Amino acid sequence: MMFYILRRILYAIPIAFGVSVVCFALVYIAPGDPLQTVMPPDATAETIEIVKKAYGFDKPLPMQFLIWLGRVLTGDLGMSISTRRPVILEVSEALANTSLLALFAVPLAFLTGYVMGAIAGSFPGRWIDRLVTGTAVVGVSLPNYWLGIVLVIFFAVEYMLLPATGMGPNGSTGFHILEWSSAKFLVLPVITLSMIPVGILSRTTRAAVAEVRNQDFVQTLRAKGLSEWAVTRHVLKNSLPQVLAVMGLQFGYLIGGSILVETVFTWPGSGFLLSKAIINRDVPVLQGTILTLSLVFVATNLVIDLLQSLIDPRIRRA
């Protein structure tokens, strides 16, 4: 098992390196320039060239990349061009804010999606299956930024029950999850963010459960006289590895932050940070965020792989 874990961790290193090279290249291939947006609208190209030198953007690209990589290896992700704060601080704060959303969105999405899928898969072709499948299709198909706006209009504008945007009331300096004045800011973004994973997971679970139910061992279990509840437990356990793989991807999606949902709710998470960094071409923030998120994805997949191999040892042997 230890060898398996070590091997997977070693695989993560070239992936992280590859991601950093690709993201560095993409930033420079895209039209635009890191200093265009932070400079005043009336700044001339000549002025920008002078400032480029001050920030080190005048050096050849490979050298800029090596300098950046050298810093990263010592844990220094550089400074944001826009805010002038350390990137590590920007990314960690954003990731913490997104994690807060994920903390509620993950159980909501996973539990709801799994239960819906398990019920539908247990009664294939029945009305409950059709209802759940239809709901899942709606969940997957609705653009979440549109859903977010609709929820805002309904709950914030029309009935004024929940705040429309932001992450805490005026005057607060931190988010206090146990206080309703803060916690209410979570409700609408969490529901919006959960909708797509609910749809995906319920469909995946339904398919996995239905597939397992058709396998021979289920007939054997029934022939042995097990109760339907006991059979269902076996079916659910055997369908879990397939569902876990999708949960891993969805967990990465939720923890990575949604640019659209976080923009609609002005939630200062990693998706919001990433979108601002793209618009502003804030290269250090962009690189730092993508690298961190890719490491989160790699780590999540590693954990999911380990969980799968624990549930089904055949995977480890393969």
Place this chain on the structure above:
Amino acid sequence: MALAFAAMTALAAVAAEAGGTLTVGMTAGDLPITTGNPDQGFEGYRFVGFNLYDSLILWDLSNGDKATDIKPGLATGWHIDEANNKRWIFTLRQGVKWHDGCDFTADDVVWNMSHSTNEKVPEFDPSQFAQARSYLGNYAKVEKIDDHTVAFETKVPDSLWPYEISYVLMISPCRAKEVKYNWVDYAQRPSGTGPYKFDKAVPHQRMELVPNAAYWDKARVPKQDRLVLVPMPEASTRTAALLSGQVDWIEAPSPDAIDRLKGAGMQIVTRIYPHNWTYQLNFAKGPFADKRVRQAANYALNREDMKEMLNGLMLEGYSTVPPSTPYYGNPRLYKADPAKAKALLTEAGCLPCNVTLAISTSGSGQMQPLPMNELVKSNMDAAGFEVTLQPMDWNALLQVTREGVGKHPDVNAINVSRQTQDPFNALIRHVWTDAWAPKGSNWGHYSNPAVDKLTEDIFAEFDTAKRLQLLTKLNETMNEEAALIFVAHDLNPRAMSPKVKGFVQAQSWFQDLTPVTLSP
């Protein structure tokens, strides 16, 4: 007696709360930086820059009925040195204190100029260099004459220098030294002389400012108790935040939200201000090098249709500056006349006339760029052009703009809205040969000896009335030359809760929030 005391206490409590907290939803994607001249365009100046800080010369924002002009700020007066027309003498205001309690002196002005321009001194801040440099292109040096007088020298005679220095905000050397020139720390504890003091900020979420009760201009001590600034780049989010009572004021509501906001009892305020939505043209290569083609493009446009499309939230643009500008004059107006446009194209031998316009999908001051550009294309195509729109994001268009036609010869025009707050930015930079991009903002490399002579005369004319005549002549010439395709002037819409009282919308990119109160 006890009753009277209780009543007085209650009244005092009401009075203390009378100003209320004003919460503003900005269009900015993030909180503007607080280390002096802010980022986030002029919105940064509007809400953070000119609230925390002062410049030597400020803008008079007290009257909405006329175009704004400069007024004394940290300097009480200024005049050109009679012996040297490149030397401006500034008399500084006495008795002004920084928010940190230090006195404002001539040494502070000298220090601030080093801070933004001299990379060899410890107080140099590259980001402030980046922000201030645009307005200091003609700056040569500053010297202290005495504790309350400084002299600025410009590289060439510059009658417009007071306008340029009005954009340079002064920060406290005391606080900068206290934080050992660590600008990240300074950003958390900024110190200026402005009407508001920094209270706190949550990065990316909100900044809270409180009144500076000791502000030197007693008429501008803020009347509200607290000003909260919230970045909300998404228009629908701002609208929802206002309707739900989460904010009291939003910048730039989208035109299609206006009826909904009015229906909910919100105040919609609009006012013409020094903004234009035009196309800067390529004079170096392509059809727009021919004046007749430029005039045809201007005749092709039906600006009334565009106004209708924008729910009335624009003024038809027929010149670089809006008609309320003192140097507007009597320019040639290109009212919609597609037949005349086609005749001009025929005469110029450019029919159909293929042109490529670089446009952005969004951006500061760009209004509703996609539908507006589609309408322009439709109008121009109907008059004999064949327009290709080349959309790009705002950052990429800014780069095309700054690099000039030298690097982008196949782009025939760029659609970049501009501020026209002062004469240089309104007129000169578009047509002065010395301002050819990438050195300046003359993107399309317009060059005309007569216009250059006029520009030099303007710079050398220190009599305000005579300079106004020259500026008027320049504006009229630019219209005659069809130096740009004139389309629209934004009306600077903002929406606010009925509780907001006392706001006077100035004809400016900057606004004075100090008189605003909120009724309970």
